[in-house]
Amino acid sequence: MNSNALITHIRQYTSLNNEEAVLLEGSVEIRELKKKEFLLKEGEICTANYFIIKGLLRSWFTTEKDAEQICQFAIENWWMTDYQSLELRQPSGFNIQAVESTTVACLPRDRQDALFAAVPQLERYFRIILEKALNAAQLRVKYIFSLSGQERYDHFAGGFPEFIQRIPQYMLASYLGFTPEFLSKIRAKRIS
Amino acid sequence: MNSNALITHIRQYTSLNNEEAVLLEGSVEIRELKKKEFLLKEGEICTANYFIIKGLLRSWFTTEKDAEQICQFAIENWWMTDYQSLELRQPSGFNIQAVESTTVACLPRDRQDALFAAVPQLERYFRIILEKALNAAQLRVKYIFSLSGQERYDHFAGGFPEFIQRIPQYMLASYLGFTPEFLSKIRAKRIS
DNA sequence: CGATTCTTTGAAAACAGTCAATCTGTGTGG
């Protein structure tokens, strides 16, 4: 698997000639991850931005009560990283882990500046990508605050039925902000 | 009041010579808002990105139960807009409103592309700003999920003591995701 | 098949919301 998916994605948002595409390909590294493999662990400094060519990542952290709290899922054509750790070179408070067998393109932090200098349109590409990501994060906050647990499940299950198949229920429960037991009870009600 | 604060802010993240600064000044419009004045109302299409020179904005929406749910506060040197409405020219699901008397620099959507073409470093500036904003949004989700109402109040009150002075408690309660009554009870406990 | 991981179920408890009444402060108009 190669970086064609990434180049195609970038060309949806900005121009990129073949020379530039070659520069990009020289700056990213394709990595194959097995299910449950980590790209980042809490306490480590995040070293790259990850673009998902195929598969599914999750980011999560450990709460004070030793529970896993899932922050985000990322599927094909999404970027995932911890920007705070990446840009400030600080230890991260998050884990990034493959939910299923996954292929990513890694853009290492130490190659990013040179690449952006050589291909300035990438600044534009990431600006647009980040606008979308920020929007998604804000919509998430909106749903968390305006919907009950039951409603969040209905909304999510209705909006992403195919996605539900790819993740275990305990991860969905964590993402939606409640316990696996409660999700189980919601489903029991729904079926009857 | 003029756009010096904005130019100073941009120069913290990227270069900007005097010609470029003039182009920028020609593209933004300074606006004075009275307390409670709106920059955007639910259902309208958002037409600009707003940089706060002085004052305090909040973004909020109306829940199904007709309650105001606050999404964000923004103070001096922050940008606020609804990117989804701005970029896709869709009706917004949010309100943006002055909490106190506020001065903003407005960058209208219909001038943005020409400005970015003339001053490409602004793509970089906004990329960096958006990374920070995305980070803040993700930390917010982290706190919502890992802390109880009581803990969220303690964390916020400890982290931004001066900010607490600027907003009424019912707004803080909404931002933290609980009712004004509950906040009142938290405070009663803390004092004793 | 055995072992682990995931899901379901039920009872008790905790946390936060709702509603209604009261209290406080602030600003405005007469």
Add this chain to the structure above:
DNA sequence: CCACACAGATTGACTGTTTTCAAAGAATCG
């Protein structure tokens, strides 16, 4: 300058949603 109105804050009783804990039941993987 006072009185009143109104927005915001507090309090208490009651309700409801979600969690916790413990145990048992399915499903999946090597």
